[in-house]
Amino acid sequence: MSMDIVDLKPSLLEDLKKLYKNLEKDNNNDYNVTIKVEQKSFRAHSVILKLRSGYFRNLINNEIRRMANMFNRRITLEISDINSEVFASCLKYIYTGEFSLQEDNDFLFDLFIAAETLKLIDMVDYLQNYFIQNKTKWIEINLIRVYQVSLNSISFNELQVHCKQIIDRDPKFIFLSDSFPTLKRSILLDLIKRNDEFLTEIKIWRHLTNWVHEQEPPINRDTQNWSPSNIIDFEERIRDFIPHIRFFTISSDNYYSCVRPYKDILPQKLVEQLEKFYLVKEATPPPNALPPRTPRRLRRNISTYSTRSPTEPTTPTEPRLQRSPSRILAKVPIVVNRPSIRIKPISSIINIRQMKRISHWIDRVESGDINSDFFLLAKGTWDSMTKIKFHNLCDNKGPTLILARIDNTNDIIGGYNPHSWTSSNEWIGSTESFIFSFKSESREGIDDINFSRINNHNPNAAIFDGDSNFDVTFGSDLSLFSGEYKHVHYQRRIMNCGTFTIKEFEVFQIRRNIRTA
Numbered sequence: 001m002s003m004d005i006v007d008l009k010p011s012l013l014e015d016l017k018k019l020y021k022n023l024e025k026d027n028n029n030d031y032n033v034t035i036k037v038e039q040k041s042f043r044a045h046s047v048i049l050k051l052r053s054g055y056f057r058n059l060i061n062n063e064i065r066r067m068a069n070m071f072n073r074r075i076t077l078e079i080s081d082i083n084s085e086v087f088a089s090c091l092k093y094i095y096t097g098e099f100s101l102q103e104d105n106d107f108l109f110d111l112f113i114a115a116e117t118l119k120l121i122d123m124v125d126y127l128q129n130y131f132i133q134n135k136t137k138w139i140e141i142n143l144i145r146v147y148q149v150s151l152n153s154i155s156f157n158e159l160q161v162h163c164k165q166i167i168d169r170d171p172k173f174i175f176l177s178d179s180f181p182t183l184k185r186s187i188l189l190d191l192i193k194r195n196d197e198f199l200t201e202i203k204i205w206r207h208l209t210n211w212v213h214e215q216e217p218p219i220n221r222d223t224q225n226w227s228p229s230n231i232i233d234f235e236e237r238i239r240d241f242i243p244h245i246r247f248f249t250i251s252s253d254n255y256y257s258c259v260r261p262y263k264d265i266l267p268q269k270l271v272e273q274l275e276k277f278y279l280v281k282e283a284t285p286p287p288n289a290l291p292p293r294t295p296r297r298l299r300r301n302i303s304t305y306s307t308r309s310p311t312e313p314t315t316p317t318e319p320r321l322q323r324s325p326s327r328i329l330a331k332v333p334i335v336v337n338r339p340s341i342r343i344k345p346i347s348s349i350i351n352i353r354q355m356k357r358i359s360h361w362i363d364r365v366e367s368g369d370i371n372s373d374f375f376l377l378a379k380g381t382w383d384s385m386t387k388i389k390f391h392n393l394c395d396n397k398g399p400t401l402i403l404a405r406i407d408n409t410n411d412i413i414g415g416y417n418p419h420s421w422t423s424s425n426e427w428i429g430s431t432e433s434f435i436f437s438f439k440s441e442s443r444e445g446i447d448d449i450n451f452s453r454i455n456n457h458n459p460n461a462a463i464f465d466g467d468s469n470f471d472v473t474f475g476s477d478l479s480l481f482s483g484e485y486k487h488v489h490y491q492r493r494i495m496n497c498g499t500f501t502i503k504e505f506e507v508f509q510i511r512r513n514i515r516t517a
Contacts, residue, residue, distance in 0.1 A: 295482030
């Protein structure tokens with residue numbers, strides 16, 4: 001600052017604070033604006049309002065033009081969309097540059113919205129950063145309200161980005177919110193269009209139908225007592241969502257109890273396809289049926305990889321799955337990428353007795369010699385395997401056996417696909433597929449096993465033949481790349497946990513009834 005300039009701004013600010021205090025005490029008669037908010041009236045000076053607020057600048061100028069020929073020069077303004085207590089804090093800020101953070105979060109958020117309405121830009125920026133940096137937990141709890149408000153103004157762009165990051169990380173915050181019925185239709189539709197499995201399909205369907213019921217006017221929840229107008233209203237509200245629900249990944253029990261009651265509002269062709277799929281033994285999902293959603297853990301790994309920090313490897317071109325942060329996978333060339341190697345039958349995961357048992361399962365016999373040849377297609381640590389590599393090594397090889405050792409427990413899990421993997425993104429029907437687990441302590445004896453074939457009433461969901469964008473799964477039960485297990489389409493439960501991490505794997509091509517000299 002130049003030595004010729006004297007800065008006495010502190011005294012100016014003190015004078016403005018005194019002016020505001022006099023307004024509060026009704027000791028100031030030179031005000032020329034009265035502002036009515038709810039049942040309260042506030043006094044102010046037009047010159048200060050216009051200087052500090054773009055909203056008031058426009059409002060007062062318009063009022064002055066309207067009163068040009070009137071003798072009374074005092075202006076009366078009415079504000080209908082701001083709470084009087086919130087407005088009092090805004091008016092204090094206009095005169096003094098001060099506001100309190102000691103209020104509760106709901107009040108501060110209302111203050112944030114009011115500041116944008118009144119074009120108090122510095123207050124908006126401060127409160128926006130304050131919520132993002134200090135109130136993330138509160139934002140998560142009130143995500144629907146906060147996100148929908150953030151869409152209303154470009155001034156809220158940083159908060160909008162913050163909310164989108166929370167939603168992308170875990171959309172459950174939206175679906176489990178008490179405010180879910182207030183969610184805008186367009187936002188809910190965008191969420192349901194996603195390919196990631198943020199909730200099970202049946203839970204998505206339940207939340208969707210609850211949302212439809214709660215829209216104005218509410219629709220009777222007892223579908224048995226619906227009137228024709230109830231059916232028409234419900235069908236109109238849910239119509240745009242139906243093409244994005246993965247109905248054929250819902251279990252038959254859940255279909256019967258949760259989906260079938262709404263069959264009157266579903267397209268007739270879809271109802272026929274679903275009834276056939278669940279009731280007819282040889283039926284398969286139609287070619288246009290949507291594949292299962294990609295489990296969340298898989299999707300997060302891909303997202304993290306695509307936005308890696310400068311310290312991460314920069315050369316790989318494929319996302320890595322189940323990555324341990326302590327490993328630099330580019331330095332671990334483990335996947336076998338060479339012509340098939342015949343073993344007779346030797347595995348680093350299972351012993352000869354266990355392989356003999358699997359051979360019996362493949363042949364559906366109780367005893368006898370190994371009646372199949374096992375050709376190794378790929379092996380290594382699961383961290384080294386991507387879906388692209390899996391399909392490059394294992395597609396179009398005929399029947400395959402996948403073996404995997406689970407980290408921490410060393411238990412063994414696996415599955416047999418009697419058909420070729422082809423990256424078709426379609427369900428494969430089969431009565432010959434099976435999944436299984438061996439307990440780690442049973443390596444020398446295979447009595448402690450869990451073996452399960454596909455359910456007889458639903459054999460057409462035995463295998464999902466996903467491509468490099470989707471998982472390869474045995475039914476909806478065993479999802480290998482995402483490390484998730486659910487007891488859905490196969491007869492018996494083979495694991496007690498819902499998630500797992502694979503430590504090492506082997507994939508074998510199975511050639512039945514082949515002998516070498």
